[in-house]
Amino acid sequence: MPERTAQAPPAVARRTDVELAAQAQQEQRRRGLLHGPATRIGGLWLLLALAVVACALSIAVGTRSIGLGTVWQALTDPGFTGDDAVVIRELRIPRTLLGILVGLSLGVAGALMQGHTRNPLGDPGLLGVAAGASAAVVGAIFLLGITTPSGYVWFAFAGALLGSVAVFAIGSSGRGGATPVSLALAGSAISALLYALVRAVLVSDQQTLDSFRFWVVGSLSGRDATIAWQVLPFIAVGLLLAMVNAPALNLLGLGEDVARGLGQHVLLARVVGITSITLLTGAATAACGPIGFVGLVVPHIARAVTGPDHRWLVPYSGLLGVVLLLVADVVGRVVVRPGELQVGIVLALVGAPFFIALVRRRKLSAL
Numbered sequence: 501m502p503e504r505t506a507q508a509p510p511a512v513a514r515r516t517d518v519e520l521a522a523q524a525q526q527e528q529r530r531r532g533l534l535h536g537p538a539t540r541i542g543g544l545w546l547l548l549a550l551a552v553v554a555c556a557l558s559i560a561v562g563t564r565s566i567g568l569g570t571v572w573q574a575l576t577d578p579g580f581t582g583d584d585a586v587v588i589r590e591l592r593i594p595r596t597l598l599g600i601l602v603g604l605s606l607g608v609a610g611a612l613m614q615g616h617t618r619n620p621l622g623d624p625g626l627l628g629v630a631a632g633a634s635a636a637v638v639g640a641i642f643l644l645g646i647t648t649p650s651g652y653v654w655f656a657f658a659g660a661l662l663g664s665v666a667v668f669a670i671g672s673s674g675r676g677g678a679t680p681v682s683l684a685l686a687g688s689a690i691s692a693l694l695y696a697l698v699r700a701v702l703v704s705d706q707q708t709l710d711s712f713r714f715w716v717v718g719s720l721s722g723r724d725a726t727i728a729w730q731v732l733p734f735i736a737v738g739l740l741l742a743m744v745n746a747p748a749l750n751l752l753g754l755g756e757d758v759a760r761g762l763g764q765h766v767l768l769a770r771v772v773g774i775t776s777i778t779l780l781t782g783a784a785t786a787a788c789g790p791i792g793f794v795g796l797v798v799p800h801i802a803r804a805v806t807g808p809d810h811r812w813l814v815p816y817s818g819l820l821g822v823v824l825l826l827v828a829d830v831v832g833r834v835v836v837r838p839g840e841l842q843v844g845i846v847l848a849l850v851g852a853p854f855f856i857a858l859v860r861r862r863k864l865s866a867l
Contacts, residue, residue, distance in 0.1 A: 516765020531613075533805050540812050543805060547819040551600075554826035557595040557849060559588060560832040563840065566592075577580030594725035599826045602720070602788050605735050605780035608742045610795025610814050611802065614775045615749040617680040624781035624795040626684055627774065631661020631691035631698075633785040637715055638698050642708045649723055651788045652715060653730050659783030666690050668774055683774075718791035718844025720829050731783035739818070745773045746810040753808065791844045792822050793851030800855075 558862075560571050573580050574588040590750035606624065614622040625631070636659025641644040646655070671686035702709045748769035751759040756766050764850050784791065825843065828850065832841035 507518050512851060520850075531551040544815060544819065547823065549817065551819055551822045551826075554823050554830075555600070555651040556692065557594050557830050558826045559592045561830050562592065563838050590724075591852060594728060595720050595723065595829075596723065598723050598728045598787060599720050599829055600822050601731065602784040602791065603822035603825035604741050604818045605738065605784040605821075606791060606794040606825070607798040607802075607817040607819070607828055608739060608814055609777045609780040609784075611810065611817035611823075612745065612749070613795065614778050614799050615753070615810055615813075616770065616777075617684055618753070619680065619684065620800070623798070625691070625790070625792075625794070626687040627777060627780040627781070628632055628663035628687045628690040628694065629660040629778060630785055630790040631694035632659040632661070632666075633657070633782065634698050634712075634716060634790065635659055635663070635694040638712055640702050642701050642705055643709045647711045649715065650727055650730075653727055656786035657731070657734070657782050660785055661778060662738045663690060663694065664774065664778040664782070684855045690861060707778035717842045718789040718847075719842040720788055721842070723787065727787050731787045734779045734783040738776045738783065741772055742780070742814055745769060746778055749773070749810040750808075753810075769806060789844065791825070793847045794825055795854065796820060797851050797855050798824060806841060 502522075514642040529753045542573075556568065556571070560566050560568055564587060566588065570584050571588060574585045609624040610622070613624050613626060614620060617626065633656040636655040637652050639659075640652060640655040646652065662724075667683060669688050670690070671683035674682050702712060748759075748764055751762055751764045752766065752769060754762075759769075760765055781795070798820045799813065799817050802813050802820055806816050824847075828846040829843040832843050834844040834848075835841055
């Protein structure tokens with residue numbers, strides 16, 4: 501009998517990496533409360549309106565509350581004078597402007613950090629920025645006798661940059677290069693070392709401790725417009741790099757091998773992202789001291805609304821950071837009148853239980 505030729509199974513068309521990536525990105529866009537560009541743009545406008553309301557409250561509400569009509573007159577009428585005008589122009593407006601810059605910076609830096617590390621508990625402080633800034637401020641107080649917030653800015657920013665560079669150098673020196681895990685481990689090691697040095701100095705010198713403790717709690721009070729203008733260029737560059745880095749994060753989320761197959765330069769994307777995180781977090785920490793929970797909580801709220809598409813996640817996180825920080829600052833001025841509770845303390849008190857509730861509800865979905 502003639503031999504039967506074995507029939508090959510029908511060929512199954514294999515999907516290319518490009519098709520897989522396109523499908524994954526399409527699935528990402530479907531996640532979140534808002535779907536489609538039109539609704540997400542509408543959400544941005546809504547957040548912008550909330551930010552404007554938060555700014556108005558920040559200017560009007562405080563130990564001494566001022567009516568919105570008086571606030572508007574002080575803003576629009578250069579001839580308007582009096583105690584209220586001085587409070588608004590010299591104290592409240594610079595404080596609000598700094599709150600906008602810091603909230604925007606921490607929110608965006610948190611979104612980038614969680615995207616690059618693929619860690620839902622990722623915080624901008626993982627890169628050693630806060631630890632480097634703290635060590636530099638302690639050194640400035642202990643060695644040079646600097647005791648004013650405006651004097652801390654450049655030392656804190658330089659320390660943040662050096663801490664981040666040290667983390668990246670150590671994290672990229674291994675066999676696998678600058679992977680998210682190696683950077684997180686290097687950041688933890690550098691932070692532990694720097695905080696140990698900080699504690700050693702603080703224990704040995706009471707005067708340094710007295711000056712440092714007012715900076716380390718994180719506060720918008722006592723800062724004038726000069727500090728905001730000093731950090732503005734660094735924040736502007738950091739935000740620009742963040743918007744450039746956002747599309748690359750979508751590709752890196754598919755895996756580094758797939759990202760390379762799609763033409764993404766992985767190392768360049770990591771360097772741009774880490775540079776942005778360092779500039780944003782370093783400038784915010786230098787201006788106000790370490791402020792926690794904004795960079796940790798805000799990206800989760802934004803991700804629940806927009807899904808994990810970083811082209812939308814980054815601007816949403818920035819605006820949510822502004823709203824959260826300004827509202828927390830207003831609450832700190834009201835709850836202990838006529839005194840004031842620093843915004844870093846308010847965020848710790850409110851942010852910790854909120855984040856626990858968020859974890860229990862959303863189970864920290866994959867990034």
